[in-house]
Amino acid sequence: MRIIGIKKEYLLPILIFGFLPFILLLFPFININESSEHLLGFQFLNKIMQEISDKGLSMSYLIIVAIMLIIPSIILVASIISFLRPGKKILYFMIGMYSLEVFGFVVSLLSFKATVDAAKFFEVGFLVKYLSMGYWLPFLLVPIGLILTMKSVKVSPGYIVLTVMAAIWLFPTTWLIISSLRSEGGYYIGYLIPKKFTFNNYIDIWTDTSHWQFARWFRNTTIVAVCNMIISTLLVLATSYVMSRIRFKARGKLMSFFLIVGMFPGFMSMIAVYYILKVFGLNNSLAALVIIYSSGAGLGYYVAKGFFDTISKTLDEAAYIDGATKWQVFIKIIMPLSKPIIVFTILGAFMAPWGDFMMPRIILGTNIDNYTVSVGLYSMLVKEEINGAWKMFCAGAVCIAIPISVIFLYLQKFYVDGLSGSVKG
Amino acid sequence: MKKTQLKQVAVNNNQIKYTLANGGIFVKLSLVFMGISNIKYGQLIKGLGFLFWELAFIYYMISPGASSLHNLITLGTTQQSMVKDDTGMFVVMQGDNSMRLLLGGVATLLIIVIFVFVWVSSIKSGLIVTNLHKNNKRIPTIIDDIESLFDKNIHKFLLFVPIVGLIALTILPLVYMILMAFTNYDANHQPPGKLFDWVGLDNFRKLLTSTDTLGKTFWPVLEWTIIWAIIATLSCYFGGILLAVLISSKKIRFKKMWRTIFVLSMAIPGFIGLLLLRQMLTSNGIVNILLQNMGFISGPLPFWTDATWAKVSILIANFWIGIPVTMLLTSGILVNIPADLYESARIDGATPVKIFLKITFPYIFFITTPTLITSFIGNINNFNVIYFLTAGAPLNLHYFQGAGSTDILITWLYKLTMQNGAFCYASTIGIVVFLISATFSLITFRRSGAFKNEEGFQL
Numbered sequence: 001m002r003i004i005g006i007k008k009e010y011l012l013p014i015l016i017f018g019f020l021p022f023i024l025l026l027f028p029f030i031n032i033n034e035s036s037e038h039l040l041g042f043q044f045l046n047k048i049m050q051e052i053s054d055k056g057l058s059m060s061y062l063i064i065v066a067i068m069l070i071i072p073s074i075i076l077v078a079s080i081i082s083f084l085r086p087g088k089k090i091l092y093f094m095i096g097m098y099s100l101e102v103f104g105f106v107v108s109l110l111s112f113k114a115t116v117d118a119a120k121f122f123e124v125g126f127l128v129k130y131l132s133m134g135y136w137l138p139f140l141l142v143p144i145g146l147i148l149t150m151k152s153v154k155v156s157p158g159y160i161v162l163t164v165m166a167a168i169w170l171f172p173t174t175w176l177i178i179s180s181l182r183s184e185g186g187y188y189i190g191y192l193i194p195k196k197f198t199f200n201n202y203i204d205i206w207t208d209t210s211h212w213q214f215a216r217w218f219r220n221t222t223i224v225a226v227c228n229m230i231i232s233t234l235l236v237l238a239t240s241y242v243m244s245r246i247r248f249k250a251r252g253k254l255m256s257f258f259l260i261v262g263m264f265p266g267f268m269s270m271i272a273v274y275y276i277l278k279v280f281g282l283n284n285s286l287a288a289l290v291i292i293y294s295s296g297a298g299l300g301y302y303v304a305k306g307f308f309d310t311i312s313k314t315l316d317e318a319a320y321i322d323g324a325t326k327w328q329v330f331i332k333i334i335m336p337l338s339k340p341i342i343v344f345t346i347l348g349a350f351m352a353p354w355g356d357f358m359m360p361r362i363i364l365g366t367n368i369d370n371y372t373v374s375v376g377l378y379s380m381l382v383k384e385e386i387n388g389a390w391k392m393f394c395a396g397a398v399c400i401a402i403p404i405s406v407i408f409l410y411l412q413k414f415y416v417d418g419l420s421g422s423v424k425g
Numbered sequence: 426m427k428k429t430q431l432k433q434v435a436v437n438n439n440q441i442k443y444t445l446a447n448g449g450i451f452v453k454l455s456l457v458f459m460g461i462s463n464i465k466y467g468q469l470i471k472g473l474g475f476l477f478w479e480l481a482f483i484y485y486m487i488s489p490g491a492s493s494l495h496n497l498i499t500l501g502t503t504q505q506s507m508v509k510d511d512t513g514m515f516v517v518m519q520g521d522n523s524m525r526l527l528l529g530g531v532a533t534l535l536i537i538v539i540f541v542f543v544w545v546s547s548i549k550s551g552l553i554v555t556n557l558h559k560n561n562k563r564i565p566t567i568i569d570d571i572e573s574l575f576d577k578n579i580h581k582f583l584l585f586v587p588i589v590g591l592i593a594l595t596i597l598p599l600v601y602m603i604l605m606a607f608t609n610y611d612a613n614h615q616p617p618g619k620l621f622d623w624v625g626l627d628n629f630r631k632l633l634t635s636t637d638t639l640g641k642t643f644w645p646v647l648e649w650t651i652i653w654a655i656i657a658t659l660s661c662y663f664g665g666i667l668l669a670v671l672i673s674s675k676k677i678r679f680k681k682m683w684r685t686i687f688v689l690s691m692a693i694p695g696f697i698g699l700l701l702l703r704q705m706l707t708s709n710g711i712v713n714i715l716l717q718n719m720g721f722i723s724g725p726l727p728f729w730t731d732a733t734w735a736k737v738s739i740l741i742a743n744f745w746i747g748i749p750v751t752m753l754l755t756s757g758i759l760v761n762i763p764a765d766l767y768e769s770a771r772i773d774g775a776t777p778v779k780i781f782l783k784i785t786f787p788y789i790f791f792i793t794t795p796t797l798i799t800s801f802i803g804n805i806n807n808f809n810v811i812y813f814l815t816a817g818a819p820l821n822l823h824y825f826q827g828a829g830s831t832d833i834l835i836t837w838l839y840k841l842t843m844q845n846g847a848f849c850y851a852s853t854i855g856i857v858v859f860l861i862s863a864t865f866s867l868i869t870f871r872r873s874g875a876f877k878n879e880e881g882f883q884l
């Protein structure tokens with residue numbers, strides 16, 4: 001009998017893998033002491049069972065029993081059923097169970113030390129190296145069982161890779177959010193999951209101005225961002241339009257010139273900029289930041305120019321025949337057709353000051369009142385302050401990261417255009 | 426009608442020479458008195474404008490300009506010193522500030538360049554108006570000129586502010602810093618207390634010959650910069666491509682969700698992400714704590730404190746930022762690979778690995794070569810990753826004071842200016858970095874047809 005959507009050749013290996021965990025219970029599971037005296041899998045399980053009957057069930061004991069006994073039993077039963085009467089549902093169920101088993105193994109690694117140390121099975125403190133084949137072989141075999149089951153119903157094993165990677169990629173941000181919600185302790189705590197959750201860090205970072213002026217940094221950055229947004233957008237659009245549409249004598253030279261200037265390391269000139277602004281009495285001020293950001297805006301014309309290039313030139317020519325000036329073409333024809341790129345330029349210019357650190361750091365110097373968010377947050381992490389400031393730093397970072405991330409996700413497509421060096425035209 | 430009237434006679438350099446030689450007295454006068462032809466033929470405001478420019482320039486050159494040019498050559502002669510005043514007390518006698526003098530000199534040079542530019546255009550303008558007068562054409566009034574700024578000369582109008590900004594805050598500082606590479610402005614020659622002076626190519630010699638501590642720092646730092654840039658670029662490039670291929674494969678569902686998860690690490694502001702990674706891996710960081718809690722290790726791992734560990738940690742932490750970038754970039758390209766290529770490959774019995782190696786990868790590689798080189802240059806200049814993760818630490822005692830084992834050129838440049846006050850060496854390194862970046866950029870842009878064949882690509 002052939003069942004659509006199931007690869008029958010995998011069913012026998014799946015059945016064999018169903019039995020394996022029980023055979024492996026006969027392997028040495030854990031070394032009790034340095035002279036490699038060991039407990040076999042079922043002996044260890046037995047001890048855990050005794051502990052449970054003595055002290056009652058706790059979460060960490062439950063995890064060990066689950067990964068060693070309960071889930072393997074369910075998988076065994078399911079693999080026998082699927083071998084005798086193959087069906088998609090039972091195999092999907094097994095995928096779920098296997099995933100749970102893998103997850104259980106990972107969690108068990110986290111809780112093993114605490115469990116074993118608490119149970120006082122042996123005198124020396126537990127280290128992972130004491131775990132023996134009886135633990136590691138199932139750890140390796142479970143993913144293989146999972147892959148076999150997935151393959152039997154043609155589910156891509158790529159999900160495993162993606163899930164693992166996603167977990168790694170999400171870990172830092174998760175840690176940030178968890179820390180921002182933690183109620184107790186500072187930076188130096190010895191665990192991941194908070195004992196008590198609170199929103200107070202968020203309230204503190206905005207209202208408690210005794211130590212950190214987050215609200216003020218936020219205000220400063222907003223001012224810079226809005227001014228930069230207006231000025232830079234105008235300049236970028238103007239430059240891009242000229243470079244895309246107007247053919248004048250110096251155009252080629254000017255473009256190469258912009259390219260070369262853009263190649264010098266940005267803050268090679270920062271120090272000099274600082275002194276130039278000092279001549280005008282603008283150093284340490286927010287206006288200086290706006291001026292610097294806007295003055296360099298012209299160099300970043302590539303993306304918008306690439307967009308303008310895709311707008312058909314016949315539109316311009318038709319307008320010229322009707323007697324329009326170039327200014328009118330720019331304002332009345334190109335601009336209305338370029339809403340996406342205008343949005344991109346506006347939001348990009350708005351975002352830039354929130355993430356930039358070096359420029360405000362050099363320009364603002366020691367003028368704490370004018371700190372922007374990035375410089376301020378950075379100052380919270382110096383060695384002397386980090387323990388007290390860590391949770392508030394996390395709360396502040398979350399407050400900044402959320403809006404900026406949303407804008408970024410919205411702008412993804414344009415970002416790709418910019419990355420691919422969009423010198424389309 | 427108006428347009429044809431205003432059509433001005435084109436002027437090229439030969440014509441200028443010819444007309445100057447054979448032109449009337451006013452043409453010749455306009456070499457000295459800018460705008461005089463314009464005034465004669467009715468363009469009063471424009472002519473006066475030119476004349477005003479000239480007077481302003483002359484005034485500037487008489488009052489501080491000439492002396493600042495002289496100072497640019499000497500960079501100051503009197504050093505700040507203590508002298509006895511009338512009452513016998515020692516007081517500070519203000520000396521010359523070499524830094525200000527250099528900056529002033531560069532500014533004057535720029536002003537001269539701008540003046541020459543205006544001067545040439547005033548001559549051209551005078552010739553044009555003379556020619557128009559000769560041919561009995563209408564002379565454009567000031568209103569016509571202003572109107573032309575919105576039409577024929579719109580580039581002058583629209584580019585005016587960007588270019589002024591560029592000159593004042595990018596070109597001027599850049600020239601200033603480049604010149605500094607040829608002085609001895611280091612910790613021992615700090616203005617205003619001390620003077621510094623021109624030293625020619627000494628800094629380059631010190632940096633490039635390995636006898637000096639500077640040289641002993643420069644070469645290892647350069648080596649690590651290149652190693653870092655190559656590994657960081659390639660690992661993130663291939664990692665990102667593989668991830669993108671995996672996500673876009675037909676069997677994977679919820680593509681958008683997966684992509685968003687990874688893109689999130691690009692979306693949060695860079696400094697927050699990097700600071701998080703740094704804090705995660707400190708000796709009290711969450712990674713060390715978890716590993717100890719799990720019983721993997723009995724003491725913290727030296728992620729940032731051991732030179733080799735720190736280098737590897739930086740490269741791995743960079744995955745978190747770099748892989749999603751390539752992933753996002755290649756996802757778009759993958760969609761555009763013609764489906765029939767895959768179809769025929771599958772019919773011919775190609776394995777997925779073979780399809781990737783023979784179709785997907787060459788296709789992506791072809792399109793992303795410029796990006797690959799751009800990101801290589803980006804990594805050579807990747808200040809943020811190094812600065813936020815290690816700030817160059819751990820310190821290296823064999824290096825120039827303050828430089829650390831994980832410093833790349835650009836972070837060392839920063840340290841030289843902010844900590845050592847050795848501006849001359851910093852500028853020298855800046856020039857070296859520029860030369861490296863420029864070389865690679867040139868290769869890219871030479872090769873990419875998009876740049877060469879600009880007009881052809883447009884619709």
